[in-house]
Amino acid sequence: MKPHGSSDQTFSRDTGDLLILRQPDDWHVHLRDGGMLAFAADYTARQFARAIVMPNLDPPVTTTAAAEAYRTRILDVLPEGRRFTPLMTAYLTDDIDAEEIARGFSGGVLTACKLYPAGATTNSANGVTDVRKIWPVLERMHSIDMPLLVHGEVVSPDIDIFDREAVFLETVLAPVLEDFPGLRVVLEHITTDDSVQFVEAAGSNLAATITAHHLRIDRNAMFEGGLRPHAYCLPVAKRRRHREALRRAATSGNPKFFLGTDSAPHQKHEKESSCGCAGIFSAPTAIESYAQTFEEEDALDRLEAFASEFGPRFYGLPLNEGTVSLQRQPQNVPELMSDDHVRIVPFHAGETLRWRFNGRTDQR
Ligand code: DOR
Numbered sequence: 001m002k003p004h005g006s007s008d009q010t011f012s013r014d015t016g017d018l019l020i021l022r023q024p025d026d027w028h029v030h031l032r033d034g035g036m037l038a039f040a041a042d043y044t045a046r047q048f049a050r051a052i053v054m055p056n057l058d059p060p061v062t063t064t065a066a067a068e069a070y071r072t073r074i075l076d077v078l079p080e081g082r083r084f085t086p087l088m089t090a091y092l093t094d095d096i097d098a099e100e101i102a103r104g105f106s107g108g109v110l111t112a113c114k115l116y117p118a119g120a121t122t123n124s125a126n127g128v129t130d131v132r133k134i135w136p137v138l139e140r141m142h143s144i145d146m147p148l149l150v151h152g153e154v155v156s157p158d159i160d161i162f163d164r165e166a167v168f169l170e171t172v173l174a175p176v177l178e179d180f181p182g183l184r185v186v187l188e189h190i191t192t193d194d195s196v197q198f199v200e201a202a203g204s205n206l207a208a209t210i211t212a213h214h215l216r217i218d219r220n221a222m223f224e225g226g227l228r229p230h231a232y233c234l235p236v237a238k239r240r241r242h243r244e245a246l247r248r249a250a251t252s253g254n255p256k257f258f259l260g261t262d263s264a265p266h267q268k269h270e271k272e273s274s275c276g277c278a279g280i281f282s283a284p285t286a287i288e289s290y291a292q293t294f295e296e297e298d299a300l301d302r303l304e305a306f307a308s309e310f311g312p313r314f315y316g317l318p319l320n321e322g323t324v325s326l327q328r329q330p331q332n333v334p335e336l337m338s339d340d341h342v343r344i345v346p347f348h349a350g351e352t353l354r355w356r357f358n359g360r361t362d363q364r
């Protein structure tokens, strides 16, 4: 494959066995807190220069002070010399204070706000019960150009779990975009062809992240020979045709689609339970997983833009200057990853990946 030349700044080089990319960022990740934080944060900080850190802790991150304290805890647990910038988010609640959010944004602590519809996912009980309740907050965010990140699912006993995302587009996202036509919105971890089409048709203020796992699994993965809790995440994986639409979108070169792993670790026993948690821990081999998918789609030359350019451009941040390299070398992913505090089954557990992350250089 030829080195591609989408811009004269590109770092992407593929010599067959070595793939060099501009340092990527992860635009959606769960780093957790307490005993799990060091474990989760280190895996993300190894591969990514920056990450949008989700605020769904217990209790959630709803103030600037809480976001600042969480950022400090993240930086404190990282090994000496790891260069990593956590980009902090605030968790929207029905009664969140718009001024508090605006102060956090103008003070450089908050990068964005996250909308979790109440009950949609892990620690979302304090989320928004009706999007109309946060209209004044959205108005304020619109006026200061603060991005809104959305978990795009409607939760109602009347709506089939596989339809939650499509219904959200119609009943929540469309009215938000209509009333706030310039609001920058990221539709996170999209799982359907409906979302791909919705994002493509919208203005340049709407973008979407795509996870490594939704590019690889469809809903059958949850039921392969038995119940497979480690393939359960939210939004839940959909039919194969939706996964194919996501693959087309991710590899299309359309800057509205960029990398966000939604890596979401849960303890093994909390996944393998009568009421298992949603989330897939993909951070340890995230970039390798994306590389494998892009290679399968014959689009390895588009990985760099998806992983390292489109996200920062959308957020109005500079591109990273360093590079990472991946070696074409079989990599066995362990069945279990653990330390003194955690036991986690990672994404791709027990599989052999074709690429191996080699490391990063912090300069060009
Ligand atoms: O699978 C998921 N896990 N989806 C989410 O939206 C949240 C996440 C988590 O925090 O566990």
Ligand code: ZN
Binding pocket: 028, 029, 030, 054, 262, 264
């Ligand atoms: Zn998430």
